[in-house]
Amino acid sequence: MTDPWNPADPGVLRLPSGRLVRGRGLRRPLDGSAPTPSYALYLLGRQPPPVTWEFRWIRWPDFRLPADRAEARAALTEAWERAAGERVEIACGGGRGRTGTALACLAVLDGVPAEEAVDFVRSHYDRRAVETPWQKRYVRRF
Incomplete structure (x- = not known):
């Protein structure tokens, strides 16, 4: 068991169950004092740069949906x-569209009704999370 995220740290989302997940944009490097994840899920169109912690990569181009939805569902569930x-950290390039979509899917897994998950993430993570109509639809159907 790893020490949890500090709920007051930037990007940390508290799910209804109490689970804490950090969302972020990879284009903004971690500052030296920021804690590192023990596990990360990277949502990018190409292979992410190497990191010192365990991670999984899902091919998910910017402004789009995951290339393999079954693989994405398994990775989000994990x-x-x-x-x-x-x-656990969820990250894409900017930290809003794909990351927000993934965080909304985690909220659904955590018991938030699918129709409310995007609003939940926008209220508790980033008001501009989940950027496209098809990302919103992906969450509703998750």
Whole structure:
């Protein structure tokens, strides 16, 4: 079991169950004092740069949906399960569209009704999270 995220830190989302997950944009480097994740899920169109922690990469081009939806569902479920006892990070390039969509899917797994998950993430993570109509639809159908 890893020490949890500090809920007051930037990008940390508290799900209704109490699980804490950090969302962020990879274009903004971590400052030296920021804690590192124990596990990360990277949502990018191409292979992410190497990191020192365990991660999984889902091919998910910017402003789009995951290339393999079954693989994405499995990866999101794994991230949600691991967030019960680990510092899990979800990240894409900017930290809003794909990351917000993934966080909304985690909220659905955590019991938030699918029709309310985007609003939940916008209220508790970033008001501009989940950027496209098809990303919103993906969450509703998740």
